[in-house]
Amino acid sequence: MDETSEVIRQRREKAKALADQNIELYPNDFKVSHMVEDVKKYIDQQAEAVDSTAMFAMAGRIMGLRCFGKATFIHFADYTGQFQAYIKQDEIDKEAYELFKHFDVGDFIGITGNVFQTRTGEWTLLAKEIRLLCKAVRPLPEKFHGLRDPEKRYRQRYLDLLMNPNVRDIFIKRANIIQAFRDFLLERGFLEVDTPMMQPIPGGAEATPFKTFHDALGMELFLRIAPELYLKRLVIGGFDRVFEINRSFRNEGVSTQHNPEFTMLELYQAYATHEDLMSMTEGMFRFVTRQVLGEMHFTYQENSIDMTVPWRRLTLKNALSELGGIEPSMFDDRDRLLDFARSEEIEITKTGQVGKILMKLFDVLVEPKLIEPTFVVGYPVEISPLARRSNSDSNITERFELFIGGREIANGFSELNDPVDQKRRFLDQVANREAGDKEAHYMDEDYVTALEYGMPPTAGEGIGIDRFVMLLTNAASIREVILFPQLKKAGH
RNA sequence: GGGCCGUUAGCUCAACUAGGCAGAGCAGCUGACUCUUAAUCAGGAGGUUACAGGUUCGAUUCCUGUACGGCCCA
Structure with a gap:
């Protein structure tokens, strides 16, 4: 890409000059x-x-390197810090010392010596011996401004990590x-x-899967969209x-x-309900927040979020009417909802079922308003x-979703363990x-068979780790x- | 998929509403300097302005297309 760049040429020449003096450029015995x-x-x-x-x-x-002719200060860094x-x-x-003059910022070195305090009080290693451990022939980005270009930061994350300490902190926190x-x-x-990442039948979520093919088995496989059905088999x-x-x-945008x-x-x-999981989730998120941040509140973008306030619970319908401004009389009326x-200038692509329309309205009108941790329950x-029907209303499920900072963070429910109902739902x-919904679940007969052997009453939950790390x-x-986010192939 | 914005030296950015020799800081190079920390001082070097076309006497600048990226919307 920049093979002709003068800086790189010069550094290659330096490396060659060292090699010509029988200096190993890439030793591993220090x-x-x-x-x-x-x-x-x-x-x-x-x-x-x-x-x-x-x-x-x-x-x-x-x-960093500051040279005074016959003496030089450098800063060098290992994983644990700079010295x-x-x-x-x-x-x-x-x-x-003459050889050392061929060393550059970016090179790896080994130094043996004593520690002393400089005039300014900084503890410093006084070199008695210095060795090159790896010659870098490309220069690091500029020391003061770091690396800013987002495309370069993602494609060459190693440079981003080297130059931007806050980026390093994010991934340590992750x-x-x-x-x-x-x-x-x-x-x-x-x-x-x-559990398998390659599945013959992709299940556990509404999503478009990636397809692949196993040559020796002669069979089409899908990258999983969720591990759910395998975990329940366990x-x-x-x-x-x-x-x-x-x-x-x-396989989406x-x-x-x-x-x-x-x-x-x-x-x-097993033997837990969605209610039990909500309680556990509240404790778990508090535990993780305290472990990682050392405190229980944080700022996300414009919002300050306090994890200690008891988490609000509201039903989907209450959320839609209170926060979405939808009259309860509309809930079962497809035409009025449309x-x-x-x-509201909200485009509805899946018009088939009332539930899907409600969810779309929820996503646009309600979700961004759920800043403090909030459980929404009562999903149709x-x-x-895959969720168990509510004991009091067979049209809704024992399901919750957790929202923090205006984003869905978790989704859980009491599991459906009635094989007859599960089969009907798959159908x-x-x-x-068949009506054109490409994200609809596939029939998984093998999973129904597993249920026929009996799954204890169980509750389960999925948590979006990336989203919580974002928060x-x-x-x-x-x-x-994400260390290496997906980008298009680099153009030239 | 749509809209807006961007791509200039290894890195960070200029070069305007006026189309006229493409500039600075850092890094690198040469020289000075044995307690500096964004070291300092002096000198010199570094460019296919993302790519392909078009308009023009002349394009980084205006127009069209492509690639990649960012933000917003779907």
């Missing part, structure tokens, strides 16, 4: 005795009594969030499992509490809120084909599919919380 963090801890612990003769072998990437080193011609020999969810569930006796198999944190794939592959936590607990949608059966979905890192785009 032994590190202390990471940056170790040395900093040592200094803190020793206070006044730092041993000025103790030897430290440290390594890292040169991040300053002072390279003086008097301390290493003259030849070694790892901590996932770990906190895992800790919470393991503590409660859940078993972490892995509950049937006697694993009463299971969870999985992993990728699902949906890419946006600030959607990446074709995204990470979900799904969990199932008129209303038109008057027709849009919840309804198949009818929808806790105040990221406006999902691309800021």
Whole structure:
């Protein structure tokens, strides 16, 4: 791409000059005795009594370099932090210093020496020996402004991570969030499992799957859109509490809120109901927030969110009437709903079922208003084909969705474990599919068979990890919380 | 899929409403400098202005198309 760039040419020449003097450009035999963090801890612990003769072998990437002719200060970084080193011609020999002059910002080095305090008080490694550990032939982005170009940041995330500390923090936080969810569930006796990413029948969600093909088996496969039906098979198999944190794939548009592959936590607990899960969810999100942020409120974009306030629960219909301005008398009237949608300039693409129209209106009119953590319950059966019917109203399900910061974060329900009803629901979905709904569920006979062996009363839930990471890192785009977001092939 | 905006040196950005030799800072190079931390000082170098066309005596600038990206909408 920039093979002819002068800077790169010059650095390649420097590398060649070193190689010509029998300097290894990519050795791997330097032994590190202390990471940056170790040395900093040592200094803190020793206070006044730092041993000025103790030897430290440290390594890292040169991040800054200030040369004064016969002496040079550098800052180098390893995973645990940055440290300053002072390279003086008097301390290493003259030849070694001449070689060192061929080192650049971006190169990896190993330095052996003692620590001392500079005039300004900064603890610094006084080099007795310095070695090149890896020559970088491309320059790092500018030190002060970092890397700004979003396209470059995503395509060359390694540069983004090197130059922008806040980006690094986001991904460390992401790892901590996932770990906190895992800790919470393991503590409660859940078993972490892995279920197929390649499925002969994609199930568990309304979405368009990616198709692939297994040559040896001669069979079409789909990348999973959700792990749900496999996790419930495990509950049937006697694993009463299971969870999985992993990728699902949906063959849909890419946006600030959607990446074709995204990470979900799904969990199932036998002998629990959707009510139990709502309580657990509230505790789990509080636990994760406290673990990761150390406090219980945070700011997301314009909104400040307090996780300690008891989470509101409202029914879908109350939400639609209170926050969406839809008269309750309209709820069962398809034509009036369509008129209303038109008057609000909301385009309805799936006009078949009332439930779908209500959900669309909810997405546009209500969802953005659910800033503080809020559970919405009372979802109609027709849009919840895997959820148990409510004991008091067979037209709605024991289902909830959790909204925080105006976004859906979780979706859970008491599971449908009646094989006869499940089969009927699948058949309804198949009818929808035949009527043109490409996102309708497929019939999964094998899953119905599994239910016929008996699934205990169970509740389950899926949590959008990327979205929750966005909340806790105040990221406006999902691309800021996925290391390598999907982009089109680079053009030239 | 639609609308708006963007793409200029390795990086961050200029070059306007006026179409006239494409500029700066950082990085890099040469020289000076043995306690600096966005080191400093002096000098010099670095460009197919995303790509392909068009208008024009002349295009980074105006027009058309393409690619990629950002934001908004679907």
